[in-house]
Amino acid sequence: MASLLFCGPKLAACGIVISIWGVIMLVMLGIFFSAHSAVLIEDVPFTEEDLHNDKNPPQAVYGLYNQVGYNCFLAAAIYVVVGLVSLCQVRLNKRNEYMVH
Numbered sequence: 001m002a003s004l005l006f007c008g009p010k011l012a013a014c015g016i017v018i019s020i021w022g023v024i025m026l027v028m029l030g031i032f033f034s035a036h037s038a039v040l041i042e043d044v045p046f047t048e049e050d051l052h053n054d055k056n057p058p059q060a061v062y063g064l065y066n067q068v069g070y071n072c073f074l075a076a077a078i079y080v081v082v083g084l085v086s087l088c089q090v091r092l093n094k095r096n097e098y099m100v101h
Helices: 011-034 037-041 048-053 056-097
Strands: none
Touching: 011 056, 037 048, 037 056, 048 056
């Protein structure tokens, strides 16, 4: 039977810790971007030409804020998946400790 174990216990534990931190950080960033936080204006990808060519510049910038917030939530979801895979690896490593070779 093929084993689904592909990383050791320390790497799996590290993956869980990094995933937890990534989810917390990216969800908070997603909330702040969705709330159009002025502190994060430097992280919104727009140029001066975008503002001059648009008839309603604030709405264009708010749309970019929402897109970046959506990207943060998507990245947080990917971190959740990585955390679940790491959790499965921890459990497989624990089960592997009790098996007789």
